[in-house]
Amino acid sequence: MPPSLPPLYPITLQHGLLLGAALFSVGLAGVLAKRNAIVILMAVEVMLNGVNVTFVAFAGYLQPPVLTGQVFAVFVIAVAAAEAAVGLAIIIAIYRLRQTVQVDKADELRG
Amino acid sequence: MSQNAWIVAALPLASFLLIAAGARRSERASAWLTIISIGLGAGISGLVLAEVAGGARVQQSFAWLPLSGAFGLSLGFQVDPLTATMLVVVTSVSLLVQIYSLGYMRGDAGYSRYFAAMSLFTFSMLGLVLANSLLTIYLFWELVGLCSYLLIGHWHERPEAAAAAKKAFIVTRFGDFAFLLGILFLYWHAGTVDFTGLEQAAAAGRIPAAALTVGMLLVFCGAVGKSAQFPLHVWLPDAMEGPTPVSALIHAATMVAAGVYLMARTSPLLEHSATAMLVVAGVGGFTAIFAATMGLVANDIKRVLAYSTVSQLGYMMLAIGLGAMAAGVFHLFNHAFFKALLFLCAGSVIHLMNTNDMFEMGGLRRQRPLAFWATTIAALSLAGVFPLSGFWSKDEILAAASAQPLLFAAALVTVFLTATYMFRVIFLTFLGSPRGHAHEHPEPVSMAIPLAVLIVPSILTGLLGAPMVGNPLGSFLEGQAAHAEFDPTVAALSTAVALGGILFAWALYGGGKTEPAARLAAQFRPAHQLLVNRYYMDHLYDWLVRRVVLGIGWIANRIDLGLIDWMVNSVGAAAVAAGGSLRRIQSGQVQTYAWAFFAGAVTLAVVAAWPMLMGTR
Numbered sequence: 001m002p003p004s005l006p007p008l009y010p011i012t013l014q015h016g017l018l019l020g021a022a023l024f025s026v027g028l029a030g031v032l033a034k035r036n037a038i039v040i041l042m043a044v045e046v047m048l049n050g051v052n053v054t055f056v057a058f059a060g061y062l063q064p065p066v067l068t069g070q071v072f073a074v075f076v077i078a079v080a081a082a083e084a085a086v087g088l089a090i091i092i093a094i095y096r097l098r099q100t101v102q103v104d105k106a107d108e109l110r111g
Numbered sequence: 112m113s114q115n116a117w118i119v120a121a122l123p124l125a126s127f128l129l130i131a132a133g134a135r136r137s138e139r140a141s142a143w144l145t146i147i148s149i150g151l152g153a154g155i156s157g158l159v160l161a162e163v164a165g166g167a168r169v170q171q172s173f174a175w176l177p178l179s180g181a182f183g184l185s186l187g188f189q190v191d192p193l194t195a196t197m198l199v200v201v202t203s204v205s206l207l208v209q210i211y212s213l214g215y216m217r218g219d220a221g222y223s224r225y226f227a228a229m230s231l232f233t234f235s236m237l238g239l240v241l242a243n244s245l246l247t248i249y250l251f252w253e254l255v256g257l258c259s260y261l262l263i264g265h266w267h268e269r270p271e272a273a274a275a276a277k278k279a280f281i282v283t284r285f286g287d288f289a290f291l292l293g294i295l296f297l298y299w300h301a302g303t304v305d306f307t308g309l310e311q312a313a314a315a316g317r318i319p320a321a322a323l324t325v326g327m328l329l330v331f332c333g334a335v336g337k338s339a340q341f342p343l344h345v346w347l348p349d350a351m352e353g354p355t356p357v358s359a360l361i362h363a364a365t366m367v368a369a370g371v372y373l374m375a376r377t378s379p380l381l382e383h384s385a386t387a388m389l390v391v392a393g394v395g396g397f398t399a400i401f402a403a404t405m406g407l408v409a410n411d412i413k414r415v416l417a418y419s420t421v422s423q424l425g426y427m428m429l430a431i432g433l434g435a436m437a438a439g440v441f442h443l444f445n446h447a448f449f450k451a452l453l454f455l456c457a458g459s460v461i462h463l464m465n466t467n468d469m470f471e472m473g474g475l476r477r478q479r480p481l482a483f484w485a486t487t488i489a490a491l492s493l494a495g496v497f498p499l500s501g502f503w504s505k506d507e508i509l510a511a512a513s514a515q516p517l518l519f520a521a522a523l524v525t526v527f528l529t530a531t532y533m534f535r536v537i538f539l540t541f542l543g544s545p546r547g548h549a550h551e552h553p554e555p556v557s558m559a560i561p562l563a564v565l566i567v568p569s570i571l572t573g574l575l576g577a578p579m580v581g582n583p584l585g586s587f588l589e590g591q592a593a594h595a596e597f598d599p600t601v602a603a604l605s606t607a608v609a610l611g612g613i614l615f616a617w618a619l620y621g622g623g624k625t626e627p628a629a630r631l632a633a634q635f636r637p638a639h640q641l642l643v644n645r646y647y648m649d650h651l652y653d654w655l656v657r658r659v660v661l662g663i664g665w666i667a668n669r670i671d672l673g674l675i676d677w678m679v680n681s682v683g684a685a686a687v688a689a690g691g692s693l694r695r696i697q698s699g700q701v702q703t704y705a706w707a708f709f710a711g712a713v714t715l716a717v718v719a720a721w722p723m724l725m726g727t728r
Binding site for chain 2: 028
């Protein structure tokens with residue numbers, strides 16, 4: 001195994017956190033702004049991935065080094081898959097009921 | 112036997128329970144159970160009386176509601192001369208009236224119910240007489256009121272009877288309420304409601320004089336209601352809607368005398384308060400003359416007798432208020448027999464004529480000779496003619512009243528009025544020629560026997576208080592050799608006045624003619640109208656209820672609807688309005704909610720990071 005070279009331009013914690021925050025914000029904007037339920041679901045996935053990046057970024061800085069952050073990220077990916085499955089099932093059910101997936105049309109619970 | 116005097120009361124209770132449990136299916140069984148139980152009771156009462164005359168006294172109590180410490184309520188009975196005398200009166204009159212009812216009520220749809228109520232009444236009345244404390248007496252007091260209600264309303268399908276039953280119950284409630292207050296008041300001051308305890312407390316001066324006066328006046332209010340004294344007399348004439356034997360037993364001989372009995376029982380307390388005595392005597396004397404005047408113009412034979420009862424009860428109250436307790440009870444004793452007899456005779460002619468109106472009767476002397484002679488004897492006794500029973504007791508009362516000119520005058524005028532209205536009844540009903548149509552049917556033997564039997568005490572009981580045999584009843588009741596208050600002058604005067612009353616009645620109605628009376632009525636039309644309308648007392652009460660009570664009710668209703676309901680409704684309306692404005696927040700738009708989450712998360716983050724942002728950490 002060749003000795004690892006010192007990085008040309010080191011990736012710091014800030015880089016990871018900025019990337020995570022950027023992903024989270026993009027996802028949040030999608031959730032708040034988009035009307036299509038499938039797009040909202042995708043945006044939620046983006047938010048979750050932003051969280052994952054943050055976990056992994058912090059994990060590299062733990063002393064002594066443990067894998068907790070990475071394991072958490074793997075769990076989040078698994079749970080997100082399950083959530084996507086349930087979410088899509090709900091969206092299909094709404095579509096069958098109302099012939100649309102626009103969330104602003106599904107306002108049955110208005111007071 | 113006197114140790115177990117409570118059996119006298121328990122027997123009719125047992126017959127009531129048996130009738131209620133199933134004997135009611137057989138009319139004969141119901142009637143005979145009642146008669147046998149009361150007959151046994153009458154026998155035992157006689158034994159008790161003999162024992163008490165021999166000196167026996169009984170006083171028994173058991174704790175009913177033992178509350179904390181010395182505070183507690185007990186029930187009990189006592190046997191003393193007054194109780195023993197009353198036991199004999201109640202059981203003997205009751206027995207005769209039940210026998211009379213056998214024939215009078217025959218064919219009535221409520222025959223068993225009638226006898227059940229009569230049993231219950233007899234039980235209650237005997238319990239009232241045996242009671243040894245104000246509390247016990249109050250229990251039975253209310254029970255006799257209930258029985259009175261049931262029996263006045265026996266023919267409840269008739270609106271007048273139902274109304275009269277309600278009237279009797281409600282009017283007496285006014286007095287009963289004051290009576291209860293009086294019991295509580297006396298308990299408050301004396302710490303006991305037993306008669307002996309109260310007497311000792313009063314004798315030892317442990318009850319303040321003013322408190323005793325107030326307490327006794329409140330107790331007297333109860334007696335005013337039950338004994339139909341002014342101003343609560345209005346229920347008794349209406350109570351004549353009940354069957355005639357009921358009127359005889361309850362509304363003449365026994366229950367209405369309960370008020371007099373109560374005052375006689377509490378007379379040792381009353382004697383400590385001159386004010387209360389004066390009030391009792393005043394109300395009694397006024398009622399005596401007041402009711403007698405109304406009796407002069409009534410056309411319903413039973414109503415005349417009812418006014419007469421009110422008037423005679425006033426006499427008894429007068430005697431007790433004057434401190435002549437024995438004279439009052441003596442009159443009660445005599446009155447029970449001759450007034451029961453008068454009512455049973457009235458029942459006999461009503462049974463014959465199917466009407467109560469004396470102007471539709473007339474000439475019944477030939478069809479009902481026994482009733483005619485019995486009525487005449489009882490009327491002479493009631494009017495106080497020598498030597499019948501009423502003469503002795505009435506003169507004892509008059510002699511007691513002779514020191515008080517005003518009361519004596521009232522009592523003497525009442526003697527005149529009594530003789531007049533009683534002989535008006537006799538002349539209109541039995542003499543002259545028939546004005547109505549008789550439904551000829553023979554009188555049942557069961558109705559004739561009590562009439563014949565009651566004639567005897569109507570003549571003879573007066574001798575128990577006669578001065579020449581030493582006034583045995585008076586001595587018995589007062590527990591010491593009582594001198595009969597007998598004044599030959601007073602006796603002669605009252606007899607003369609009574610004879611004058613009879614002559615006056617003869618002048619107006621003699622031989623069954625009615626024209627002189629009608630002419631007199633036309634001549635004194637305002638006075639006649641006043642009497643016919645019963646001094647407008649019923650109108651006054653009607654006005655009071657309709658205008659005053661309902662007016663207050665109307666105001667209370669407005670306040671309830673306008674203020675109290677308004678406040679409650681406002682609270683509800685405020686909640687609804689708040690909900691209406693809050694519901695707009697719940698739009699059903701998930702993204703709006705998401706914005707709310709976001710805003711909340713940002714706020715939390717800012718709050719958590721605040722120290723850092725301000726550079727303090």
